[in-house]
Amino acid sequence: MIQLGKTIVSEDIIEKDFVCNLSACKGACCIDGEAGAPVEDAERLILKDIYQKVKPFLSSEGIKAIEEQGVFTTNKEGEHETPLVNNAECAYVIYDDNATAMCGIEEAYNSGAIDWKKPVSCHLYPIRVQDYSDFSAVNYHKWPICNEACSLGKQLQIPVYKFVKQALIRKFGEDWYAELEKIAFEMGK
Numbered sequence: 001m002i003q004l005g006k007t008i009v010s011e012d013i014i015e016k017d018f019v020c021n022l023s024a025c026k027g028a029c030c031i032d033g034e035a036g037a038p039v040e041d042a043e044r045l046i047l048k049d050i051y052q053k054v055k056p057f058l059s060s061e062g063i064k065a066i067e068e069q070g071v072f073t074t075n076k077e078g079e080h081e082t083p084l085v086n087n088a089e090c091a092y093v094i095y096d097d098n099a100t101a102m103c104g105i106e107e108a109y110n111s112g113a114i115d116w117k118k119p120v121s122c123h124l125y126p127i128r129v130q131d132y133s134d135f136s137a138v139n140y141h142k143w144p145i146c147n148e149a150c151s152l153g154k155q156l157q158i159p160v161y162k163f164v165k166q167a168l169i170r171k172f173g174e175d176w177y178a179e180l181e182k183i184a185f186e187m188g189k
Contacts, residue, residue: 004179007172012140013160014184017153018126020163024148027101029125031089032145036081038121038128039072044080047071050105050114057104057113058094065091082119092118123167126160159184 002009030037039047051071055063062085069083069091083091094104105118117123126146130137140160142150153163161168161180169177 002183004183005172005176006134007136007138007176009138009180010140011187012142013127013138014180014187016140016142016150016160017156017158018140018146018149018160018163019153019156019158020146021148021152022100023098024152025145026099027093028145029143030093030101030103030122035075036073036084036090037119039080039082039119040121041080043119044072046116050108050116053113054092054105054108057108057111058092059085059104061085062091062093062104120167120171124164124171127164127168129171 002011002014048071051066058066065083065085071083072080073083074080085091085093089101090103092104093101094107096102103118103122105114105116108114109117121128126141126143126149128139128141130139153159161184165177168180
């Protein structure tokens with residue numbers, strides 16, 4: 001573990017390789033699992049503000065789930081998440097012509113309808129951040145559905161922290177990322 005400011009960073013994000021391979025997994029991280037994607041407190045207001053602009057990009061099932069559950073839900077631990085369709089896929093999921101799961105929020109962003117990409121937890125994946133009172137833990141989440149992404153990352157020699165560079169800068173800032181790069185360089189990555 002590496003201490004970087006008020007974060008404790010797993011060495012795995014430097015040592016492990018990863019590049020999303022959507023052609024192999026078909027966006028399974030958006031449709032598998034037991035809960036929606038984590039939503040930060042500030043993101044709750046953003047989701048409320050952008051919903052009407054995102055709605056035209058969503059599936060009818062996703063719209064129904066959001067209108068029944070809200071633009072986010074709150075679990076038993078008091079954490080906020082994206083709502084799910086029938087306790088399965090994220091309500092913001094849409095599918096392309098190849099049946100690959102895509103983010104409807106990100107599609108709205110890409111089209112210029114909104115200026116917010118998607119929840120930072122989705123942007124950061126496969127990194128998960130857990131906030132505690134004195135620090136945030138920054139960990140690599142290894143999931144078998146991403147085995148092809150690990151293989152592609154290894155083939156291309158791209159470590160996790162480089163793959164999610166923009167998301168890490170979005171979450172922690174340019175200076176934090178520059179310090180992480182220095183540490184990675186010292187580790188030979």
